[in-house]
Amino acid sequence: MVLLPVVYLSLMQFILQKTALCSCVFPAILDPTHGFSSVPLNNSNFLLQKPYNIPAHERYSFVDGVHRFSVYNTDKPHTPGGTTRPRTEFRITGYDYTSGVWQFEGYGYVPNGTTGVAIMQVFGGKTLSTTLQFRVYNGSLTYYTSPVLEENIYDRWFRANVIHDVGAATVMAYIDGVLKYQGPDHGNDTHYFKIGVYTQHNESHYMESRWKDIKILRK
């Protein structure tokens, strides 16, 4: 009889601990940025690559915190004499890496009609020139041409987190906080992140992506 309050107290403590676990530790594990620190970024870290013969303002704008990139499949490459397909992209500078664990975070938006285009890249690799590409085909977000990571991607903001662990040679992609892809990288090289529009296959005449709240994080 005398012991009952003690049992009751222990039970309450147990319940409280469990509640604390559920409301605090669990969401932290789910957030892909947990354990990472973001590095400082300003305009000097965003190098714009756009059709070389066209003024930047015709293919890129920055309004209310939103970077808007567009390109036509008939545009010229970003360098005179270049042979790559048309692009309007930020090449993120200042944080090129050859080792470590790095993460890109950004909120992306692709308007209906844009297809056949890469909208985010982890540049550099040994067996391919890139470690990862997010592309859009027919309204789906894909890792290269497959697999599909997320359907119905048009006309809405989505959160993208990409983690590249060079030592483990792996890459992970989260859409809206959910792990959608995990696989091997394409070998060691100097790496950096790119966002925008880079023409691929079966593309629309006009391609556009928008990005905001861009962060680079590292462990």
Ligand SMILES: *[C@@H]1O[C@H](CO)[C@@H](O)[C@H](O)[C@H]1NC(C)=O
């Ligand atoms: C932007 O960042 C660069 C490199 O980190 C730094 O040297 C520069 O002072 C910064 N510029 C501004 C305006 O904060």
Ligand SMILES: *[C@@H]1O[C@H](CO)[C@@H](O)[C@H](O)[C@H]1NC(C)=O
């Ligand atoms: C790639 O680079 C990382 C970091 O320097 C290193 O740990 C790893 O052994 C390298 N992998 C290969 C296959 O060279």
Ligand SMILES: *[C@@H]1O[C@H](CO)[C@@H](O)[C@H](O)[C@H]1NC(C)=O
């Ligand atoms: C995209 O536009 C096409 C043509 O106007 C329309 O048929 C389709 O329903 C639209 N898709 C979405 C997801 O809004």
Ligand SMILES: *[C@@H]1O[C@H](CO)[C@@H](O)[C@H](O)[C@H]1NC(C)=O
């Ligand atoms: C996208 O749609 C086009 C035209 O219907 C088709 O040729 C192409 O194979 C599709 N691509 C993918 C990746 O589904």
Ligand SMILES: *[C@@H]1O[C@H](CO)[C@@H](O)[C@H](O)[C@H]1NC(C)=O
């Ligand atoms: C491009 O379209 C052709 C013809 O419809 C199709 O065979 C091919 O798979 C498509 N490629 C991609 C990457 O969608």
